[in-house]
Amino acid sequence: MALLRAILVRLLTTAITLFGVAVIVFVVIRVVPGNPIAMMLPPGATEADIARLQMQYGFDKSIFEQFTIWLSGVVQGDFGTSISLRQPVSLLVLNRLPATLELSIVALLIAVLIGGTMALVGTRFRDTGAEGAIDMGAGMALSIPDFLWGLVLILLFGVLWPVFHISGRISPSLDIDFTTNFYLFEALFRLRFDVLADLIGHMFMPAVALAIPLAAIIAQLLKQSLKETMHLDYVTLARTKGYAERTVITREALPNAILPTLTLVGVQFTFLIGGTVIIERLFSYEGLGNMAIDAVINRDLPLIQGIVILFALIFTLVNLVVDMMYVVLNPRLRHA
Amino acid sequence: MSGYLNIRNLSVSLRGGGPILRSVTLDVAAGQVHGLVGESGAGKSMIGKAVLGTLPRALQITAGEIWLDGQDLLKLSPGQRRHRIGATTALIPQDPLTALNPSRRIGPQITRRLVDILGWTKAAAEARALELLAEVDIPDPRRVMRTYPHELSGGMRQRILIASAFAAEPKLIIADEPTTALDVTVQKQILRLIAEMQARHGTALLFVTHDLGVVSKVCDSLSVLYAGKIVENARMRRFFMHPIHPYSAALLAATPTYTNPQGSLMPVPESVIETVEQEVTAHDRRWGRR
Numbered sequence: 302m303a304l305l306r307a308i309l310v311r312l313l314t315t316a317i318t319l320f321g322v323a324v325i326v327f328v329v330i331r332v333v334p335g336n337p338i339a340m341m342l343p344p345g346a347t348e349a350d351i352a353r354l355q356m357q358y359g360f361d362k363s364i365f366e367q368f369t370i371w372l373s374g375v376v377q378g379d380f381g382t383s384i385s386l387r388q389p390v391s392l393l394v395l396n397r398l399p400a401t402l403e404l405s406i407v408a409l410l411i412a413v414l415i416g417g418t419m420a421l422v423g424t425r426f427r428d429t430g431a432e433g434a435i436d437m438g439a440g441m442a443l444s445i446p447d448f449l450w451g452l453v454l455i456l457l458f459g460v461l462w463p464v465f466h467i468s469g470r471i472s473p474s475l476d477i478d479f480t481t482n483f484y485l486f487e488a489l490f491r492l493r494f495d496v497l498a499d500l501i502g503h504m505f506m507p508a509v510a511l512a513i514p515l516a517a518i519i520a521q522l523l524k525q526s527l528k529e530t531m532h533l534d535y536v537t538l539a540r541t542k543g544y545a546e547r548t549v550i551t552r553e554a555l556p557n558a559i560l561p562t563l564t565l566v567g568v569q570f571t572f573l574i575g576g577t578v579i580i581e582r583l584f585s586y587e588g589l590g591n592m593a594i595d596a597v598i599n600r601d602l603p604l605i606q607g608i609v610i611l612f613a614l615i616f617t618l619v620n621l622v623v624d625m626m627y628v629v630l631n632p633r634l635r636h637a
Numbered sequence: 638m639s640g641y642l643n644i645r646n647l648s649v650s651l652r653g654g655g656p657i658l659r660s661v662t663l664d665v666a667a668g669q670v671h672g673l674v675g676e677s678g679a680g681k682s683m684i685g686k687a688v689l690g691t692l693p694r695a696l697q698i699t700a701g702e703i704w705l706d707g708q709d710l711l712k713l714s715p716g717q718r719r720h721r722i723g724a725t726t727a728l729i730p731q732d733p734l735t736a737l738n739p740s741r742r743i744g745p746q747i748t749r750r751l752v753d754i755l756g757w758t759k760a761a762a763e764a765r766a767l768e769l770l771a772e773v774d775i776p777d778p779r780r781v782m783r784t785y786p787h788e789l790s791g792g793m794r795q796r797i798l799i800a801s802a803f804a805a806e807p808k809l810i811i812a813d814e815p816t817t818a819l820d821v822t823v824q825k826q827i828l829r830l831i832a833e834m835q836a837r838h839g840t841a842l843l844f845v846t847h848d849l850g851v852v853s854k855v856c857d858s859l860s861v862l863y864a865g866k867i868v869e870n871a872r873m874r875r876f877f878m879h880p881i882h883p884y885s886a887a888l889l890a891a892t893p894t895y896t897n898p899q900g901s902l903m904p905v906p907e908s909v910i911e912t913v914e915q916e917v918t919a920h921d922r923r924w925g926r927r
Contacts, residue, residue, distance in 0.1 A: 428694060533735060534730050534731075534732060534735040534736040535735065535736050535737055535738045535739075537691050537728075537730075538728060538730055538736050538798075539738075540689075540690070540691050540719075541689045541690075541691060541722060541723070541726070541727070541728045542723050542727075542750040542754060543719055543720050543722060543723015543724060543750065543753075543754040544719075544723070544750075544753070544754070545716070545719065548753075553738055556738075556740045556741070557738070557739060557740050630740070631740065632739070632740055632785045632787070633739065633785070633787050
C-alpha cells in the first residue's frame with residue numbers, strides 16, 4: 302500500500318516536472334531571436350511566402366495557443382514534425398536515442414570501473430604515496446572538462462597513435478543490417494565481434510572523455526567514505542577474525558560505504574548525459590546530442606522541444622533507478 | 638613462561654610521539670579470567686588492540702613480545718599473525734550497536750568466519766551458530782539468523798557478539814569493556830553470561846574494564862594500569878585483601894559500595910597520583926621516550 306502510494310506520488314511529480322520543462326523550453330525558444338521560417342526559405346523570399354509558411358506551422362498564433370496545440374498533440378504521442386528534417390519528431394528522436402544511451406551507459410561503466418578501482422586501491426594503500434598519487438590524478442581529472450579530455454584523446458589516440466576512430470558511430474563499409482538502433486547490444490547478442498570491435502573503436506574516445514570526470518568524482522567520494530568506514534567497529538571486528546585487509550575492504554566496508562556515492566553518481570550521471578551533447582558533436586557521433594545542436598542551429602523548434610523533453614524524461618528515470626537501488630542496497634530502508 | 642597469553646615489556650607509542658604503553662608485562666593463564674583495569678585513557682584497550690593487531694595506524698609497537706600459546710606474534714609475518722589471531726582468538730567489542738555490519742544478516746556475520754578462516758562446511762557453521770545463539774539465550778535463533786542488526790536490541794546484539802566470539806572455540810577472548818555501552822539492567826545479565834560461557838568453554842579471557850566491582854565478580858587475576866604502565870599484577874584474592882601499590886589501594890578505596898555510597902565516592906588522592914606519575918617519569922627517563 303505504502304509502496305503503491307510512493308509510486309503514484311513519484312509518477313505525479315515526474316509529470317509535473319516534465320510539464321514544467323515543456324513550458325520553459327517552449328517559451329524560451331520562441332522568445333529568443335531567430336526565425337525558423339526565415340531559415341527554411343531561400344534569400345529573397347517574399348513577405349507573402351513567409352507569412353504563408355508561418356501560418357502553416359502555426360507560428361502566427363500566440364505562444365499560449367501554440368502550446369495548447371502542441372500539448373494536445375503530445376498527449377496523443379504526436380510531438381510534431383521537424384521543420385528542417387521534415388519527419389515526425391518522435392521518430393527522429395527515438396531513432397537517435399539508442400546511440401546516446403549506449404554511449405552514456407558505456408561511459409558510466411568505464412567511470413564506475415576506473416573510479417571504483419581507484420577508490421579501493423586508495424583505501425588499501427591509504428596514508429601512503431599511492432593514495433596521494435590517486436588524489437592528484439583525481440584532482441587533475443576533475444579540473445579538466447569532458448570536451449577538453451575529448452580533444453586530448455583525439456590528439457593521443459587519433460593523431461599521435463591512431464588506434465581509435467575519431468568520428469562517427471560505425472564504419473560505413475561494414476555490412477550488417479541492424480534491426481534495432483542499439484548497435485552495440487545487437488552486435489553483442491548476434492555475436493558479431495568484428496562489428497563489436499568496430500563499434501568500440503568508435504565509442505572508446507567519446508566514452509572515456511565523458512567518463513574521466515565522473516571517475517574522478519567516484520574515486521574521491523567512495524575513497525573518503527571507505528576510509529571513514531574502515532574506522533568503524535564492525536570493520537575492526539572483521540579484522541580480528543583473520544580476514545585480509547583486501548577482503549575487509551571489499552566485503553565489510555564497501556557495501557556500507559557505497560551508499561552516499563550511489564546518490565551522487567545518480568546526479569552526476571545526468572550531467573554525463575548532458576555532456577554527450579558536446580562530446581557527440583566533437584566526435585561526430587550520431588546521437589541525440591548531435592541532433593540537438595543541429596536543431597538549435599536550424600531553429601527547428603519542434604525538434605528542440607522533443608529532444609529536451611526526452612532528456613528531461615531520462616533524467617527523472619535515472620533518479621528513480623537510483624532511489625530504487627538505494628532501497629535494495631540499504632536494508633534499513635526496506636522496513637520504512 | 639606459563640599461561641596462554643604472555644605480554645613481555647610491550648611498549649607502544651605514537652608514531653613520532655610520546656609513549657602510550659610503557660613496558661607492559663602481563664600473563665593470562667589458559668582457561669582463566671584476567672582483568673585489566675585502569676582509568677579512561679590509561680591504555681587498557683590498546684593492550685587488547687596490540688594483541689589483536691588492530692592498533693590505530695598512528696600507533697606503533699616499539700618494543701616487547703606478545704607470546705600467544707608459546708609463539709611470539711611479533712615475530713610472525715603480518716599475514717601469519719592475522720591468521721593465527723583469527724583462528725585462536727576472538728573479540729567481544731565494547732559497543733554492540735556499532736560492532737555488527739548494518740548491511741548484512743546476523744547469520745553470515747557469525748558463520749562466514751568459520752567457513753572462510755577455519756574451513757568448516759557451511760552446514761556445520763550454521764548448525765554451530767544456531768547452537769551458540771541458543772546457548773546465549775536468543776529466542777528463536779533460526780529467525781534471528783535472518784534478521785539485520787537494526788532489528789535487534791542492544792542487549793540482543795551483545796549476546797550475538799558473544800555467541801559469535803565463542804563460535805570458533807577460541808583459546809583466548811578479549812572482552813573490551815563489553816558492558817559499558819549497555820543499559821544498567823542488561824549489564825548484569827551480560828556479565829553473568831560472559832562468565833558462564835567462559836567457565837563452560839574453558840576459554841582464557843582478558844577482561845578490559847574500568848570497573849573494579851566487575852573484576853571482583855568474574856576475574857581470577859588482574860593488572861592495574863596507569864598511564865600505560867602496569868602498577869600491579871596480582872591474584873584476585875590477594876589484591877582485594879592487600880593491594881601492594883598505593884594507586885591500587887586508592888582505586889579500591891574509591892569504589893562506591895552499597896553500604897556507604899556517599900562517603901566512598903572519593904577521588905584518588907593527590908599524593909598517590911604524584912607517586913605514580915613519578916614512577917612513569919622514572920620509567921621514561923630510564924627507557925627513553927620510545
